[in-house]
Amino acid sequence: MGSTQDQVEVSYDVGNEFFRLWLDERMNYTSAVYLHPNETLEQAQLNKLRILSEYAHVQPGCSVIDIGCGWGANLEFMSLERKVGRAHGITLSTEQWTEITRRKIPNVTAEVRDYKEFKPAEKFDAATCICMMEHIASPEEARSGKHIDLYRDFFRRVHSWTKPGAYFGLQTILRNRMPRNKKDIEDIGHATYVIFPGGITERMEDIVIAVNPYWEVMEMKTRREDYGRTTGEWLKRLRDHKTEILAKWGQKVFDDYDRYLSTCVNAFDKHYQSLAQWSLRRID
Amino acid sequence: MTTNRTELLTLFHKMATEIAEKEFPPFTEQTVISDLGIDSLAMLELVGAMERHFEIRIPDEQLVGITTVNDLLAVVEKGIAAARA
Numbered sequence: 001m002g003s004t005q006d007q008v009e010v011s012y013d014v015g016n017e018f019f020r021l022w023l024d025e026r027m028n029y030t031s032a033v034y035l036h037p038n039e040t041l042e043q044a045q046l047n048k049l050r051i052l053s054e055y056a057h058v059q060p061g062c063s064v065i066d067i068g069c070g071w072g073a074n075l076e077f078m079s080l081e082r083k084v085g086r087a088h089g090i091t092l093s094t095e096q097w098t099e100i101t102r103r104k105i106p107n108v109t110a111e112v113r114d115y116k117e118f119k120p121a122e123k124f125d126a127a128t129c130i131c132m133m134e135h136i137a138s139p140e141e142a143r144s145g146k147h148i149d150l151y152r153d154f155f156r157r158v159h160s161w162t163k164p165g166a167y168f169g170l171q172t173i174l175r176n177r178m179p180r181n182k183k184d185i186e187d188i189g190h191a192t193y194v195i196f197p198g199g200i201t202e203r204m205e206d207i208v209i210a211v212n213p214y215w216e217v218m219e220m221k222t223r224r225e226d227y228g229r230t231t232g233e234w235l236k237r238l239r240d241h242k243t244e245i246l247a248k249w250g251q252k253v254f255d256d257y258d259r260y261l262s263t264c265v266n267a268f269d270k271h272y273q274s275l276a277q278w279s280l281r282r283i284d
Numbered sequence: 285m286t287t288n289r290t291e292l293l294t295l296f297h298k299m300a301t302e303i304a305e306k307e308f309p310p311f312t313e314q315t316v317i318s319d320l321g322i323d324s325l326a327m328l329e330l331v332g333a334m335e336r337h338f339e340i341r342i343p344d345e346q347l348v349g350i351t352t353v354n355d356l357l358a359v360v361e362k363g364i365a366a367a368r369a
């Protein structure tokens with residue numbers, strides 16, 4: 001069953017002000033896409049959101065469900081830039097929901113809801129999900145081979161929430177190769193068990209298997225280096241705010257996040273992990 | 285360079301001793317690796333040492349079912365054969 005609500009709160013409820021210090025201004029907690037070498041993190045995050053809206057065929061006036069909506073960056077983008085009629089987000093984090101509500105974004109609604117319990121009153125024209133699938137299966141479930149059924153159940157649900165012809169813009173981290181040295185294995189273990197308890201990143205082939213028989217893969221692009229650069233920028237901003245973080249959240253929080261972000265930079269560099277963006281079309 | 289089972293076993297013993305930093309009792313190809321006190325982390329280190337030694341790459345999915353010394357050596361042999369094909 002992946003991360004429980006308590007576990008999700010470990011990952012995302014450290015404090016909105018903490019994440020605001022080192023994420024981009026709209027607080028995307030997922031990889032950006034760098035299309036030009038000199039782009040800022042802010043610009044690169046907008047590129048990411050634009051690509052996923054295109055992958056999901058998000059049109060003016062349409063309705064979209066954003067699954068695992070974080071602090072609302074994508075909801076805000078779809079409302080303000082893509083002029084959707086309605087964007088609804090679900091998250092398991094109360095802090096994130098508070099931030100979205102505080103932003104008072106037109107045509108945006110959000111609720112604290114597990115996707116396994118989400119039953120929308122109306123079907124959506126499109127769906128987006130940016131790096132939530134990492135919470136669907138636990139390391140133990142992946143080891144015992146239960147993960148594909150869990151991913152497939154997720155894809156079945158999204159299918160049932162959408163109208164015929166809908167597209168689904170999906171972004172996922174990929175688990176490519178296990179490290180072969182102690183330090184890197186322990187660092188990835190720290191990110192997996194301490195920072196994101198209850199979850200594990202997916203393997204590309206597992207997603208390819210699990211989308212069937214609900215979704216057709218129309219496009220897929222990997223962006224390993226983009227996530228390396230994004231996490232590098234987060235780490236730099238985290239360290240730039242070291243004094244403030246130590247004062248407000250203490251040494252352990254700073255050390256944990258410094259280690260986790262350093263691990264990410266290393267993991268994308270060494271091909272342990274990658275990133276993929278998918279355009280999926282409903283099989284009707 | 286040809287490598288037979290006896291040589292592989294000797295290499296396994298040498299590398300495992302270095303990684304675990306302890307002496308093992310005599311073991312055979314049927315010995316369960318975890319019974320030697322080699323956990324999954326040390327197993328990956330061992331795989332890495334074999335990969336570097338033979339200049340091969342072993343795909344992760346072949347590591348999933350490994351329990352005995354024989355399982356591990358078979359995967360290494362497969363990697364060597366693939367690299368020479």
Ligand SMILES: C[S@@+](CC[C@H](N)C(=O)[O-])C[C@H]1O[C@@H](n2cnc3c(N)ncnc32)[C@H](O)[C@@H]1O
Nearest residue numbers: 028029030068070091092093114115130132135
């Ligand atoms: C890495 S964050 C990504 C947030 C956002 N999409 C972004 O790009 O910044 C993962 C999100 O998935 C949500 N989540 C995790 N498990 C969930 C579940 N079972 N149901 C709904 N949302 C979930 C978390 O609350 C969090 O908002």
